[in-house]
Amino acid sequence: MNVSEIDVITPKSVLECLEILAKNRGEYRLIAGGTDAVVRMKDGHFRPSVWINSKDLHSLSFIKQVENEIQIGPLCTHTELIRSPLIREKADLIVEAARQVGATQIQNMGTIGGNVGTASPAGDLIPTLYVLSARIELSSLNGKRVIPVEEFFLGPGKTDMKPNEMITKIIITPQTENELGIFEKLGPRKSQAISIVNVACSLQMDANRKCLGGKIAFGSVGPTVIRARKCESMLTLANLDEEMIENIGEMAWKEVMPISDIRASAGYRRDMAKALLKRGLFRLMKRWEER
CATH class of the missing domain: 3.30.465.10 (Uridine Diphospho-n-acetylenolpyruvylglucosamine Reductase; domain 3)
Incomplete structure (x- = not known):
């Protein structure tokens, strides 16, 4: 089946789209930009009977x-x-x-x-x-x-x-005035490929470099995104100096649950999760000090 042979429905309102979905038994699938869906379809991974084009909504x-x-x-x-x-x-x-x-x-x-x-x-x-x-x-x-x-x-x-x-x-939830966030990604080519590992982190800080709380989430190291709660619990134990950031990085290595695939081994992903989190935390501390 060629891509052009798949039917496309383009609803003009959210209500019309929901009416179409009300009849769905797995034959229809929503598509927006299509940047991922079309690639998957061409690779034969997913071919719905009908695409519902949502771009007019x-x-x-x-x-x-x-x-x-x-x-x-x-x-x-x-x-x-x-x-x-x-x-x-x-x-x-x-x-x-x-x-x-x-x-x-x-x-x-x-x-x-x-x-x-x-x-x-x-x-x-x-x-x-x-x-x-x-x-x-x-x-x-x-x-x-x-x-x-x-x-x-x-x-x-x-x-x-x-x-x-x-x-x-x-x-x-919007960030507060004393909150900073970072995102770090490792891919085969900068900005052009799917992540081998990525991490997002948001910290609430006080004026004395003390972390009041934070959240850390890793992508591409488990079946879903992983909240690194053990790493998060360490953020408030002491000032985020070089030693503390190193310890949090070690905990990240233990906390993620990657697999080996064609893009990277599990061990490499663990090492990179640790490295990306450390780099992100150092970057956050530098940005906080420059405020």
């Missing part, structure tokens, strides 16, 4: 702050995330991650909803959503439900989203 492209949360529409592209003053000010690690998603053409086409819905353990934006306490809004004709991002992902390519549901909103 302009009401699902937004970035706004509502009280103490930031709401992002699933059709926001990586370029829109990078250029958003709100995201740059209050969720800077999303900007860092979006800048490393493929080339400019991919950033212009790929969407945050597609990155989440694909549920790849190596998805670059996903670890940032973990450390920003994201929630995913899922809608169907029966109503809406909101679930924490850590409950949304069930395994590689698997989510808690039902066949009759679609992502309609991604909700994140």
